[in-house]
Amino acid sequence: MKRLLITAATLAALVVVQMTIPRLVNPYVFQIIVLCGINVILAVSLNLINGFTGQFSIGHAGFMALGGYASAMFSLHVGKGWVAALTGAGVPGVVAQGAALLVALVLGGLLAAVAGYFVGLPSLRLRGDYLAIVTLGFGEIIRVLIINVDAVGAAQGLPGIPQWTNLFWIGLFVVAVILLSRNLAHSTHGRALFAIRDDEVAAEALGVNTTAYKVLAFVIGAFFAGVAGGLSAHFVSYLNPSSFTFLRSIEIVAMVVLGGLGSVTGATLAAIVLTVLPEALRSALAYRMVIYALMLIVLMITRPQGLLGNREFSWKAVRDRLSRRRATGPAT
Amino acid sequence: MSEPLLRLDKVGIQFGGLKAVSDLDLEIREGELVGLIGPNGAGKTTVFNLITGVYAPTSGRILLDGKPIHGLKPHKIAKLGILRTFQNIRLFPSMTSRGNVCVAEHMHAQAGLAPAVAVTRAFEEDERAIQKQAEEALAFLGLTSVAELRANELPYGQQRRLEMARALAGKPRLLLLDEPAAGLNPNETEQLMHLIEEIRTRFKITILLIEHDMRVVMGACRRIAVLDYGVKIAEGTPDQIRREPKVVEAYLGEEVEADLGKGH
Numbered sequence: 001m002k003r004l005l006i007t008a009a010t011l012a013a014l015v016v017v018q019m020t021i022p023r024l025v026n027p028y029v030f031q032i033i034v035l036c037g038i039n040v041i042l043a044v045s046l047n048l049i050n051g052f053t054g055q056f057s058i059g060h061a062g063f064m065a066l067g068g069y070a071s072a073m074f075s076l077h078v079g080k081g082w083v084a085a086l087t088g089a090g091v092p093g094v095v096a097q098g099a100a101l102l103v104a105l106v107l108g109g110l111l112a113a114v115a116g117y118f119v120g121l122p123s124l125r126l127r128g129d130y131l132a133i134v135t136l137g138f139g140e141i142i143r144v145l146i147i148n149v150d151a152v153g154a155a156q157g158l159p160g161i162p163q164w165t166n167l168f169w170i171g172l173f174v175v176a177v178i179l180l181s182r183n184l185a186h187s188t189h190g191r192a193l194f195a196i197r198d199d200e201v202a203a204e205a206l207g208v209n210t211t212a213y214k215v216l217a218f219v220i221g222a223f224f225a226g227v228a229g230g231l232s233a234h235f236v237s238y239l240n241p242s243s244f245t246f247l248r249s250i251e252i253v254a255m256v257v258l259g260g261l262g263s264v265t266g267a268t269l270a271a272i273v274l275t276v277l278p279e280a281l282r283s284a285l286a287y288r289m290v291i292y293a294l295m296l297i298v299l300m301i302t303r304p305q306g307l308l309g310n311r312e313f314s315w316k317a318v319r320d321r322l323s324r325r326r327a328t329g330p331a332t
Numbered sequence: 333m334s335e336p337l338l339r340l341d342k343v344g345i346q347f348g349g350l351k352a353v354s355d356l357d358l359e360i361r362e363g364e365l366v367g368l369i370g371p372n373g374a375g376k377t378t379v380f381n382l383i384t385g386v387y388a389p390t391s392g393r394i395l396l397d398g399k400p401i402h403g404l405k406p407h408k409i410a411k412l413g414i415l416r417t418f419q420n421i422r423l424f425p426s427m428t429s430r431g432n433v434c435v436a437e438h439m440h441a442q443a444g445l446a447p448a449v450a451v452t453r454a455f456e457e458d459e460r461a462i463q464k465q466a467e468e469a470l471a472f473l474g475l476t477s478v479a480e481l482r483a484n485e486l487p488y489g490q491q492r493r494l495e496m497a498r499a500l501a502g503k504p505r506l507l508l509l510d511e512p513a514a515g516l517n518p519n520e521t522e523q524l525m526h527l528i529e530e531i532r533t534r535f536k537i538t539i540l541l542i543e544h545d546m547r548v549v550m551g552a553c554r555r556i557a558v559l560d561y562g563v564k565i566a567e568g569t570p571d572q573i574r575r576e577p578k579v580v581e582a583y584l585g586e587e588v589e590a591d592l593g594k595g596h
Contacts, residue, residue, distance in 0.1 A: 187449075207407050
């Protein structure tokens with residue numbers, strides 16, 4: 001019952017956000033907010049692979065591209081028809097578009113998850129740098145494939161994707177990936193992942209099916225990367241293979257590392273910081289990326305464990321701190 | 333006689349041209365505490381790695397309750413009830429003591445992935461049971477006060493005990509202890525021996541013990557097998573082992589005589 005209320009409240013809050021924010025902020029700021037949301041999904045999902053399980057993947061852009069293109073193709077060829085039929089039958093436009101978008105996103109996510117399964121397989125034999133190179137190769141293969149397939153627009157990109165993404169759907173998947181990560185971390189499955197990260201041999205000796213869990217991390221991580229790709233495609237309404245180079249993957253890795261490997265809160269914060277920072281530095285013009293890079297270097301030198309280390313935000317910790325302050329407060 | 337809990341039948345493993353273990357026969361009966369000794373490089377840890385599935389034997393069979401387990405993956409063998417500790421402690425350094433112990437409970441957990449993500453009631457009950465059992469394992473080894481500390485923050489002696497707590501939490505039928513007294517002072521070693529005896533009697537867990545400290549093995553085990561260059565050169569009671577000329581030559585030599593001399 002309580003959970004039902006919380007779910008309803010969350011959905012209601014997301015609807016309110018979608019109704020108000022676009023009216024309150026200018027399109028530029030709105031675009032940054034959307035980008036923040038997409039990057040949070042990407043960073044938190046990569047954190048499942050790199051942070052929780054300790055498998056170094058730099059192929060996240062590949063999963064994103066797969067999900068983006070698959071969902072876009074669905075919407076162009078099937079989803080649009082559905083929306084037309086539904087609105088013709090009297091269903092409100094937002095609802096019809098939302099339903100079509102959800103199907104497209106799930107399809108894109110599933111395709112990325114299947115790819116995640118196959119990319120996860122080498123992780124059973126390879127670790128560290130070697131695995132990183134395999135995932136890097138995967139990302140590039142996807143990009144090169146897209147460039148050579150005319151049906152998805154090849155190097156010219158895929159235009160005309162319906163603009164169905166709104167803050168409600170972005171918020172929904174942000175909440176979903178964060179909740180999933182958090183609940184996973186507090187469960188026996190999460191502990192199995194951490195155990196693999198810390199010592200694979202010991203984990204296996206204690207009955208953890210390391211094979212299954214490593215692949216699982218890739219599958220879940222890839223699913224959400226695919227969804228993020230779909231959300232992005234249906235926001236910009238245009239897909240271009242050049243936006244899925246390995247630089248994009250590196251950007252997401254940077255978010256996870258900067259946030260503190262394994263910390264969901266850290267990945268979320270870092271994704272927002274690294275999205276807003278380049279925009280905030282626009283006034284520096286030509287020096288923008290230099291300053292951005294410098295700030296990254298300084299941050300990593302001063303906090304090599306990342307912004308949050310492996311700590312998490314929790315209401316309990318906040319309450320504890322407040323009550324301690326209250327307890328000591330009057331004495332001084 | 334009934335089938336022993338674990339039976340090694342002519343087990344051997346070869347790494348390239350090196351025969352690390354050859355034609356090893358060993359039987360361990362339910363409730364026993366068996367010692368496995370031998371000089372450095374004799375292949376003791378390799379035997380553990382064979383039993384736990386880290387290596388697959390190149391010849392012979394390993395039977396648990398009469399059923400072959402060689403060739404199974406380590407996590408499958410762990411689920412069948414064979415758990416181990418490591419000679420060079422292998423904890424999960426970034427996890428708390430409690431977390432370390434909980435990992436071993438993982439294989440007995442009922443709730444699947446979906447209930448965990450949805451935090452269903454069944455999952456919560458499962459998780460409570462895991463925490464409770466972890467609590468008990470920690471308490472048994474006197475680690476309750478450090479339950480929330482990260483494993484790599486613990487002093488050496490406690491790390492050793494945490495490894496044992498972790499293995500115990502997995503409810504093994506057969507516990508393989510790889511030099512649990514290594515690096516402990518005589519006092520701690522004494523405590524450890526009481527602990528091992530208690531694990532055997534109170535939890536009814538069969539134990540195979542690799543140990544370098546001769547007094548420990550001789551005092552605790554009623555049956556001892558001696559390995560040298562991967563071959564079993566003797567097996568019997570501590571007294572028999574002490575008198576066996578091959579053993580004295582291969583391993584014990586002056587060291588034990590000196591040790592025994594100290595006792596008088």
